[in-house]
Amino acid sequence: MRTSIGMACVVALLAAGCSAHATEAGPEITAGPDGVSISIPVQVTVGGMPAGDQVRVWARTYDRRGQLWESSGEFVTDGVGRVDVSTAPSTGGTYTGVDPHGLFWSMRLPENEQAPYPLMDADDVVVLLGVDRAGTTVARTTLRRVVREPAGQVLPIAEAGLVGDLYLPPGAGMWPGVLLLGGAEGGRPDPAYAALLASQGYVVFGLAYFGVPGLPTTLARIPLEYGLSAARWLAERPEVSGDRIGVVGTAKGAEYGLVLASTEPSRFAAVVAHVPSDLVWPGLGGPAGTQTSSWTRGGADVPFLRSLPARGASSAAPNQAIRSADAYERAVATASRWRLAVARIPVEQITAPVLFTSGDADGMWPSTAQAQRALETITEAGNPYGSALLDFPGAGHLVGGVPDLPTTRTAIPYGPVTIESGGDPATTAAAVRNTFSATVELLRKAMPRGRG
Numbered sequence: 001m002r003t004s005i006g007m008a009c010v011v012a013l014l015a016a017g018c019s020a021h022a023t024e025a026g027p028e029i030t031a032g033p034d035g036v037s038i039s040i041p042v043q044v045t046v047g048g049m050p051a052g053d054q055v056r057v058w059a060r061t062y063d064r065r066g067q068l069w070e071s072s073g074e075f076v077t078d079g080v081g082r083v084d085v086s087t088a089p090s091t092g093g094t095y096t097g098v099d100p101h102g103l104f105w106s107m108r109l110p111e112n113e114q115a116p117y118p119l120m121d122a123d124d125v126v127v128l129l130g131v132d133r134a135g136t137t138v139a140r141t142t143l144r145r146v147v148r149e150p151a152g153q154v155l156p157i158a159e160a161g162l163v164g165d166l167y168l169p170p171g172a173g174m175w176p177g178v179l180l181l182g183g184a185e186g187g188r189p190d191p192a193y194a195a196l197l198a199s200q201g202y203v204v205f206g207l208a209y210f211g212v213p214g215l216p217t218t219l220a221r222i223p224l225e226y227g228l229s230a231a232r233w234l235a236e237r238p239e240v241s242g243d244r245i246g247v248v249g250t251a252k253g254a255e256y257g258l259v260l261a262s263t264e265p266s267r268f269a270a271v272v273a274h275v276p277s278d279l280v281w282p283g284l285g286g287p288a289g290t291q292t293s294s295w296t297r298g299g300a301d302v303p304f305l306r307s308l309p310a311r312g313a314s315s316a317a318p319n320q321a322i323r324s325a326d327a328y329e330r331a332v333a334t335a336s337r338w339r340l341a342v343a344r345i346p347v348e349q350i351t352a353p354v355l356f357t358s359g360d361a362d363g364m365w366p367s368t369a370q371a372q373r374a375l376e377t378i379t380e381a382g383n384p385y386g387s388a389l390l391d392f393p394g395a396g397h398l399v400g401g402v403p404d405l406p407t408t409r410t411a412i413p414y415g416p417v418t419i420e421s422g423g424d425p426a427t428t429a430a431a432v433r434n435t436f437s438a439t440v441e442l443l444r445k446a447m448p449r450g451r452g
Helices: 007-015 191-199 224-235 252-263 325-334 337-343 367-380 425-446
Strands: 002-004 028-032 043-047 054-062 068-076 124-133 136-146 153-159 162-168 177-181 203-208 245-250 268-274 295-297 354-359 388-392 411-414 417-420
Touching (some): 028 136, 043 054, 162 191, 162 224, 177 191, 177 224, 177 252, 191 203, 224 245, 224 252, 224 295, 245 252, 252 295, 268 425, 325 367, 367 388, 388 425
Parallel strands (some): 177 203, 177 245, 245 268, 354 388
Antiparallel strands (some): 002 028, 002 136, 028 043, 054 068, 054 124, 153 162, 162 203, 411 417
């Protein structure tokens, strides 16, 4: 889509019998492809400007609360008055250097605004783009990036004791099934991530396991039977092909997914664990001073490692972010070998490929060390299924999900405290793009798509 400002000048030139060159057509900004999946790279270009001119290219969009996010880059036009944002370096604004995705991941809110989680809803993201010269906007355009395919469906689920949403891909037939598990934010998992995975040709069941009516209010003592029932229910859906499904989990959802796949290996064909744990940790949100397991089996707590308080949590000011990763690190460092062995998730029992993803600057918990230990366990057991770890130095906690959304929100509210998610926004954004591609690749290899 393209919008040009200065059309009156073009009309005047043509009326005078002058030939209109690129710069005579007036400033313009173009962005495309428009109306395609957000996972597909886009190109933003500026034209019709004087050569060697200083311009500011900006982008704006709204989150699910209606809050405005903005980004910008400062550029110098080339010898024909153009800027290709994919190849030209930004010398200022919200990001610097050459980054084709910079205008998207570097969007930010005003200083005191609070970012929602998840950030976007499940349909599309509309971005307004513009170019300024000497402080005046001279051209603008819009770019629509699709999250949920228009022909796809979303079915709210509240049956068989399960709560969540079923995302169906476009078209008719049978498709591989994927169980999607969110983290400590609770409720239904990220609808945008579920919809985007479904658009790749999967029936995605976004399962809520606490924090919504009819389910536990806190992430504590969640039955393994609940998640296994969801996996069986999904596999038996008429839209789902095969009797084994994939599971994709993030953070506590990755912990849950690994425990499920270890408990009933024959149910799962692929496992993706974003910023996972190799250990079972205590539940969250229970009575102060008490610790119970996050999970139960047959009504009894799954053995867990007791956590330690994060430094500064008790004295943190409102909205002051604290780093909780060190508390998990100290708990592991001070635990006996027996305690660690009892709390360890037996990932070697999983009979499917496992993709671990992590960021070594994760402020929530030490996902890199936890993922490395889990992969080492699988490797020592023989690893016949091709499991792997994608670790991203400098990336934070939010390395899994929808690519090209802002990664500048480095703190996440959780109850009375705010937790530092950590990481460099540019590095985290690159990690998200990589993990999404790797997730889809693993699912396609482990569960080839086919219509029934």
